[in-house]
Amino acid sequence: MQSLFIDRRRLLQAGALAGTGLLLPGCTTLVARPTARGLASRPTTRAGCLPPVNVAPERVIRTLAGLRPYRAPGFRVEAEAFGDKKVVHNYGHGGAGITLSWGTSRLATLLGLQGHQGPVAVLGAGVMGLSTARLVQEAGFPVTIYAKALPPETTSNIAGGQFHPFGHYDGERVTDAWRAQLSAALDYSWRRFQIMVGDDYGIRWLPTYAERDTPERQLLPTFPPNSRLLRPDEHPFPVQSLARYDTMYVEVGRYLRQLIRDVELAGGRIAIRELATPAEVAALPERLVFNCTGLGARALFGDEELRPARGQLAILLPQPEIQYAFTGNAGYMFPRADGILLGGTFELDQWDATPQPETIAGIIASHQRLFAGFRCT
Numbered sequence: 001m002q003s004l005f006i007d008r009r010r011l012l013q014a015g016a017l018a019g020t021g022l023l024l025p026g027c028t029t030l031v032a033r034p035t036a037r038g039l040a041s042r043p044t045t046r047a048g049c050l051p052p053v054n055v056a057p058e059r060v061i062r063t064l065a066g067l068r069p070y071r072a073p074g075f076r077v078e079a080e081a082f083g084d085k086k087v088v089h090n091y092g093h094g095g096a097g098i099t100l101s102w103g104t105s106r107l108a109t110l111l112g113l114q115g116h117q118g119p120v121a122v123l124g125a126g127v128m129g130l131s132t133a134r135l136v137q138e139a140g141f142p143v144t145i146y147a148k149a150l151p152p153e154t155t156s157n158i159a160g161g162q163f164h165p166f167g168h169y170d171g172e173r174v175t176d177a178w179r180a181q182l183s184a185a186l187d188y189s190w191r192r193f194q195i196m197v198g199d200d201y202g203i204r205w206l207p208t209y210a211e212r213d214t215p216e217r218q219l220l221p222t223f224p225p226n227s228r229l230l231r232p233d234e235h236p237f238p239v240q241s242l243a244r245y246d247t248m249y250v251e252v253g254r255y256l257r258q259l260i261r262d263v264e265l266a267g268g269r270i271a272i273r274e275l276a277t278p279a280e281v282a283a284l285p286e287r288l289v290f291n292c293t294g295l296g297a298r299a300l301f302g303d304e305e306l307r308p309a310r311g312q313l314a315i316l317l318p319q320p321e322i323q324y325a326f327t328g329n330a331g332y333m334f335p336r337a338d339g340i341l342l343g344g345t346f347e348l349d350q351w352d353a354t355p356q357p358e359t360i361a362g363i364i365a366s367h368q369r370l371f372a373g374f375r376c377t
């Protein structure tokens, strides 16, 4: 049987999307589910116990679908001359846009602000536009954000909010120069999110259990911390092998709301406006423009490398006692104050951003099986 679900860790380990056999164009991701046979009867010591998530269709409080801005050659952070203006692109982050937001926005502002004088325009008010606008303000420039839609009506609001760079490039298409950008971006983001942990921004640390047979690959000297393989008596999950590590989780609704407040408190202006053509961008009064339009950059700047990768989520009633996250063949489970997120699809070239009832039912069923198989309850 084939599954729609992805393992965020497994795709990352592969270092690529295409070429792994995990993605099919115009179709869903295919990953075989593991069998839990042979593990269910082995009791777990109390030390390895965790409270299970209570998964049932009647506990679903909302369903969501969003389109990740996937680009096989990786995110685009690049400056382009545009008549008398400079446009700096900062888009195409796939399933890693929250994670990379501070980092690629910093690279973009370093490219754009050097030698610049005067006001600055930012196109887009998702996580990338808001982070870029804050960095522009921190560097001392006045900023206006032009956006077709504001949070909560952005893709960034759909994100699960895990800090981990997942599903955002094809390893066979990226250059060494791009990999250097990725390392620099990840490093800056990792440090920036750490100093924002707390209720104001809705960011917290959680242990994450990842179905896999090796610890996480160290992407930075300090990320991910505390990564190791677990023995079966150290966890209750009915899976063949499991690793754990620690990372941060962002409650994106609260986070984006706070970023908007930060932009406004620092004197930023926000204009609801769709830029339909490059000529409209050229007519803006600002001479420096950051393009943070996510998937919108495909139509606005004609970037056909940009493709949607749909992700669907079922949100369950909150369960405050769940203080861990899971990623694996069943999909992923991220606990947040606004509900327990169950997700895990990565459907390339699907443009319809509405939840599909059959897929949602599959997400619920796979997690129901996972938590029903807990070996200590």
Ligand SMILES: Cc1cc2nc3c(=O)[nH]c(=O)nc-3n(C[C@H](O)[C@H](O)[C@H](O)COP(=O)(O)OP(=O)(O)OC[C@H]3O[C@@H](n4cnc5c(N)ncnc54)[C@H](O)[C@@H]3O)c2cc1C
Residues within 6 Å of the ligand: 065, 066, 067, 068, 069, 090, 091, 092, 093, 094, 095, 096, 097, 098, 099, 100, 123, 124, 125, 126, 127, 128, 129, 146, 147, 148, 149, 150, 151, 154, 155, 156, 157, 158, 159, 160, 161, 162, 163, 164, 273, 274, 275, 276, 292, 293, 294, 295, 296, 297, 300, 310, 311, 312, 313, 343
């Ligand atoms: C189901 C799902 C789960 C995810 N989970 C995670 C996760 O756990 N961790 C993680 O790091 N990432 C995750 N992501 C990925 C993340 O959500 C995206 O990479 C990120 O939101 C992209 O941000 P953005 O600001 O570039 O785009 P968006 O949030 O789409 O913002 C684009 C902005 O540009 C505006 N715009 C577009 N076109 C125009 C135009 N022509 N004129 C004016 N304005 C325009 C839009 O209105 C919007 O304001 C997930 C995504 C999905 C769908």
